Amino acid sequence: MSAQPRAWQRMLSGRRLDLLDPSPLDVEIADIAHGLARVARWNGQTAGPHVFSVAQHSLLVEAIGGAFEPALGAAGRLELLLHDAPEYVIGDIISPFKAAIGHSYKAVETRLLAAIRLRFGLAPAPSAATQRLIKRADRLSAYYEATRLAGFAEAEAVRVFGKPERVEASLDALLVPWPTAEAQGAFLARFHALAEAGQAAHAS
Numbered sequence: 001m002s003a004q005p006r007a008w009q010r011m012l013s014g015r016r017l018d019l020l021d022p023s024p025l026d027v028e029i030a031d032i033a034h035g036l037a038r039v040a041r042w043n044g045q046t047a048g049p050h051v052f053s054v055a056q057h058s059l060l061v062e063a064i065g066g067a068f069e070p071a072l073g074a075a076g077r078l079e080l081l082l083h084d085a086p087e088y089v090i091g092d093i094i095s096p097f098k099a100a101i102g103h104s105y106k107a108v109e110t111r112l113l114a115a116i117r118l119r120f121g122l123a124p125a126p127s128a129a130t131q132r133l134i135k136r137a138d139r140l141s142a143y144y145e146a147t148r149l150a151g152f153a154e155a156e157a158v159r160v161f162g163k164p165e166r167v168e169a170s171l172d173a174l175l176v177p178w179p180t181a182e183a184q185g186a187f188l189a190r191f192h193a194l195a196e197a198g199q200a201a202h203a204s
Contacts, residue, residue, distance in 0.1 A: 009089060019089060022112050024119035029191055032116070035088025037184035043092075046149040050177040054087050055187040057141060060174040062190070065137035067169035074197035076133075079117075079126055081190060083134045086112035120195065140164055148175045 007020045011031040018026070033055060040051035058081050065080040066072055084092070086109045093105065114124040126134065143161040146152035152160070178186070 017089060019108060019112070022115035024115045027116050027119040029120070029188065032082075032085050032088045033184050033188040033191070036085070036187060037180050039087050039092050041092055041145060042150045045151070046145070046177060047151070048149070048177045050179050052145060052149055052177040053180070053183045054084050054092050055183040056174065056178055057145070058082070058084055059186060059190060060141045060144070060171065061134070061137045063169055063171060063174060064140050064167055065133050067167045068136060068165075069133060072133075074194045074201060075122065076130065078120065078191070078194045078198060079122060079130050080134060080137060081187075081194060082113075082116060082120065082122075083138065085116045121198070136165070140167065144171065144175055149177070 008016050008018045010016055011026075011028065012034060013028040013031050015026040015028055015031065017023075036055035036058060037053050039054040040046070041054060041057050042052065044051050046052045061083060062077055062080040066077055069076070089112060090105075090108060110125075117124055117126075139161050143157050143164045146157045146161065147154055158164075
């Protein structure tokens with residue numbers, strides 16, 4: 001009888017994460033930041049000397065979501081920041097390919113996200129309201145990335161991502177692709193700032 005295929009990945013932290021049955025105990029924010037800073041959005045098809053990483057995209061989505069909901073607390077902003085966190089393991093698969101793969105990809109992604117959320121004190125799945133906010137922010141982020149970095153004309157981006165909503169936030173710095181170390185450091189720093197703010201709010 002042949003052995004079962006390996007379904008875990010060794011992380012630089014030393015953790016061994018089971019992709020099919022992930023445990024929150026095997027999730028480390030340093031691994032997430034390291035991985036997301038090295039995963040390219042748009043399959044790397046973006047302008048500039050550096051890839052536009054999922055780490056930087058996550059910071060952009062958090063900034064947009066926070067602008068949409070200025071009263072959003074640290075926990076809600078953390079949910080925005082971590083919305084694509086499973087991609088530190090499974091990579092950023094573009095939407096057309098996700099549609100072709102179907103349910104099997106989504107099931108793995110959902111289990112990983114639940115483990116990540118539990119590890120950092122969040123419910124296994126976001127609320128319906130949070131899901132809507134993430135989707136709004138993610139859509140606007142995709143529009144900006146498409147037109148600024150990925151070669152889309154504005155009319156084409158509107159057809160694909162919808163007409164962009166107005167947002168009261170300065171986003172230009174987040175739309176210039178950063179070197180890997182900068183993206184990793186910024187993501188990690190933002191995570192720690194939000195985690196500490198959330199703990200302080202919970203203690204008060």
